Amino acid sequence: MGTKLIIIGGYLGAGKTTALNKLGQILSEKNHIVGFITNDQASELVDTAILRRNGKLTSEVSGKSFSSDFKGFMGAVIQMSIANSADIILAEPVGSYADLSAALFQPIKDKWKHLLTLGPLSVLIDPVRLRGLLDTRNRGPYHRTSYILQKQMEEADFIVINKIDLLSKAELNYLMDRTSKKWPQAKVFGVSALTGENMDEWINEVLASEEAGLHSAELDHDLYTEEEASLGWLNASILLKGTSVDWKYLIWNFLSLLYRRLLQRGIAVGHIKCILQNNSGYLTGNITGTSRGVSLQGELTADDHAMLLFNARVQMPPEELEPLVFDTLQRICNTSIEYDILAQKCLKPGPPITVHNNIEHDNFDH
């Protein structure tokens, strides 16, 4: 009945946007009209640009989380549902957020059931971060991001181990088994959002189930806030100009040098992502901080200009992140490529807000 709202959580770089893209494709083939909602602490979002580049009807809630800006989020949902006739809405909350069940699912279930059905809360996880959570002796550089990750797992209705194309069958079976035992409240899936493997099985269960947000995680706000505050956030949009520039080579060099400089300082990466676009197409670049290095996708022909959207979530103070990124860009562009920073925002993500102190839930006039 009504529009189905499917919220897909998971830590930074788990593959949420890739999954939204793939699910959108699968659902459109089944004749659904699908709307997308992205979220971040600041505008200039790579995720929104990627979804729109793929022709998706996409709305953005930026500046606050979905639950802190409940009004903005529900406004986007209603707009998609009524004005755009979407019968399925896929929403991606910001990756460093937990507490979705209590702060978002419960108020929607309380007040919006006449208009929406909620799909189960699916939490995507990267196998490398999952191994770090399961094996507490071997967390490597991820130990400082494990509290939020842990809370995301505790509140999940469905835990979705993503990137199974990178795992052997034996590794996948081991991880599925350990995950089911450690978080028995959740149903566990293994998928590849990139190749589409098992995505049908997962989305069919999401569509069939009307039980959503059944588990809340007990949050220690001090620990949560401390972990969030350890991340620096930089969003920027930059116009690049040169003569017949090999854009792929340029972005590869920029991300590789940035990653090397972060590694040299022993700094953990949450997710660094960018999209470079011009009339000929687009390129995306990612560093997920899971020892996989830089990855690039897409094509862009050599040309004189391109727009770069850049989002970094890194474990360092924002006032150090910003000069590091722009100094790296300057070194790569050198004298042959000019760049204009058209917009930028550097920040620490704000503290979490729960349903108990979020007055906007009560004030929202629907």
Ligand SMILES: Nc1nc2c(ncn2[C@@H]2O[C@H](COP(=O)(O)OP(=O)(O)OP(=O)(O)O)[C@@H](O)[C@H]2O)c(=O)[nH]1
């Ligand atoms: N091999 C592999 N890579 C994947 C898969 N899904 C996503 N990725 C890659 O993981 C990186 C991060 O993917 P995103 O979809 O941007 O992750 P996200 O969870 O939306 O990240 P944030 O929005 O920053 O939290 C990209 O380089 C993707 O190509 C997958 O199934 N297999």
Ligand SMILES: [Mg+2]
């Ligand atoms: Mg994303």
